[in-house]
Structure formats: C-alpha cells, structure tokens
Amino acid sequence: MSQMSFHSPIGELSIAEDNGFIVSVDWGWGSIQEETPLLIKVKKQFDAYFDGQLKQFDLPVRPFGTNYQLKVWQALQAIPYGETRSYQDLVKIAGGSPRSIGGANGANPLPLIIPCHRVIGKNGLGGYSGGEGLETKEYLLNMEHLFK
Template identity: 90%
Template structure:
C-alpha cells in the first residue's frame, strides 16, 4: 500500500492507494510516504477541490465495508456538490434507519471523495468524525456553497 500526505485547508490529509484504487483518506500525516501516479493525481484533484475548481473527484476508489455500507457510500457519491441530503432521505434510497445511515457515514474510509459531509440531520448539521468534527463539516459545506 502506498500513501502520500499533504496540507489542506481542513488539516493534514493522507491518501492511501492499494492495487490501483484509493482505499482511504485520513486526517493526519501518515508515516509511509510513497508517491505513485494515482496518488499524485489524487493530490492534484484535492487541491483543485479546495480551490473551488473541481466539483466531483474522478478517481478509482475501493472502499472496504459491509454490503449495506457500500450501498450507503454509493448513494453519498450521488449527492451533488454544494447540496445536502438528510439521513431520512437516504433511508428512502438505501433502506435502514437514520442511525444505520449515520453508522455507515461514520465508517466511510474515503471522506471527501465519498462526500459524507453532505449528509445532515433534520434539525441541524448532525455529526462529523473527520478533522475538527462539526467545524470541518461546516467549513466544507460553506466552501462548496461559495464555489457552487
């Protein structure tokens, strides 16, 4: 598995690749640093995203999870840039409950590329497990609204 790390507006991010697919995006600086053409392209797309020039990532991803999680993560990829979807709306699409949607969201191994930050509660933003938590989620949603 190869990984690169870089600075972003939401903190340090590390992207990992395995067998030609992005398998994780983590907050923090990774201990392994090995550039590959895919990771260089991913970093380029992240920079364009944070500059408001990229609305949808075009990277091969392979998230590892249960069949239900994979179904939820696929639905997340369909939420357009600059828009949000509620946990309740996702239940109508993939089944389960708002709690199971939240669990799948929290387990998303490839945040930002699979935009779990675009899922909100019916009475507020809901939670966010990446970066600085809700502050990071607010930043991402506001940034997307600005560049929409």
Template identity: 55%
Template sequence: MPQLSLHSPLGPLTLTEEDGAIISLDWGWGRDQTETPLLCQARDWLDAWFDTPKGQFPFALAPFGTAYQKKVWDALLRIPASETRTYAQIAAEVGGSPRSVGQAVGRNPVPILIPCHRVVAASGLGGYSGDGGVDDKVWLLELEGASLPR
C-alpha cells in the first residue's frame, strides 16, 4: 500500500492509500514514501488545512472497521468544524452507549480527517489517541476555533 508522510504542527504524519482511497493517517514517519496523485493531493490539502482549517476532506476515505465503527465515524464527519459533541450525543444518534462510541472513536484509523477530536466527554475533554494525547486534541480544537469544555 502506498504511503506518504508530511510534516505537521503535530509532528510527522503518514497517509496510506488503498484502491484510490485514504485508509489511514498515522502519527510518525512512514518507512516507504510513494507519491501517488491521491497521496500528494491529500498531503497538500492537510498542509493547507493546518494553516486555515476549513472544509471537509474532499477525497475518498475507506477506513477498515466494523459496521458500528463506520456508523460512528460517519457521525463524526457530520460534526461541523469549531463544534463539539459528547460521546452520549453521538450514542443517541447512532445507537449504542457512550462507552461503545468512545471505543469506536479511539479506533478511528483516519484521525483529523474523520474529526474524532471534536468528540468530548460530558465532564470535559476526554482522551485522544494522537501522539500528543489530549494536548493534540486541545490544539486541534483551538485551531478550529471551538470552545473548550470546562
């Protein structure tokens, strides 16, 4: 599977493509670097997004996951930039419990592009699986102009 890495304000990130769609975004620099048209376009979009976060990722996403995980991830794509939702709100939308939503959010293989940073706990921020943990979540929410939960 072709991969392409980029430098970002959160550190190095690696995009992976399969069958014309992005299947993962990982923290760290990938071993193999292949400049496919999709990966170059996705890299350039992310570079621009980190400067001015607007718009939804315009390229195909095909993350691997269960039907329930994909349902949760689809709900995350509907959260507008600069807004947040709680795990309970997402659970009410897709069915399931806040805990099952949290597990699906934590297994999101395409963070940032599927904006799992926009999901917060009822009592505050909750966790984040990026390399910088909650600090990355705060940084992304502030970049988008979201009000941070207290």
C-alpha cells in the first residue's frame, strides 16, 4: 500500500492507494510516504476541490465496508456539490435509520471523495468525525456553497 500526505485548508490529509484504488483518506500525516502517479492525481484533484474548481472527484476508489455501508456511501456520492441531504432523506434511499446512516457516515474511509459532510440533521448540522469535527463540516459546507 502506498500513502501520500499533504497540507489542506482543513488540516493535514493522508491518502492511501492499494492495487490502483484509493482506499482511505485520513486526517494527519502518515508515517510512510510514497508518491505514485495515482496519488499525485488525487492530490491535484483535492487542490482543485479546495480551490472551488472541482465539483466531483473522478478517481478509482475501493472503500471497504459492510453491504449496508457501501449502499449508504453510494447514496452519499449522489448528493450534488454544494447541497445537503438529511439523515432521513438517506434512510429513504439506503434503508435503516438515521442512527445507522450516521454510523455509516462515521465509518466512511474516503471523506470528501465520498461526501459525508453533506448530510445534516433535521435540527442542525448533525455530527462530523473528521478533522476538527463540526468546525470542519461547517468549513466544507460553506466553501461548497460559496463556489457552487
């Protein structure tokens, strides 16, 4: 597995590639650094995303999760840039409950690429486990709204 880390407006991010697929995006600086053509492409797409020039990532991804998580993550990828959906909206698509949608969001191995930050509660933002939590979620939603 190859990994590359970089600085972003929401902190340090590390991306990992395995057999030609992106398998994780993590906050923090990874201990192993190995640039590959795919990881360089991912970094360029992240830069374009944060500059408001990229609305949807176009990358080979392979998130590992349960069948239910995969179904939720697929539904997340259908949420357009700059828009949000409620946990209840996703229940109608993927089944389960708002709590199980939240659990799948929290287990998302590819945040930003699979935009779990676009899911909000009926009475507020809901939660977010990436970066600085809700501060990071607010930043991402505001950035997307600005560049929409």
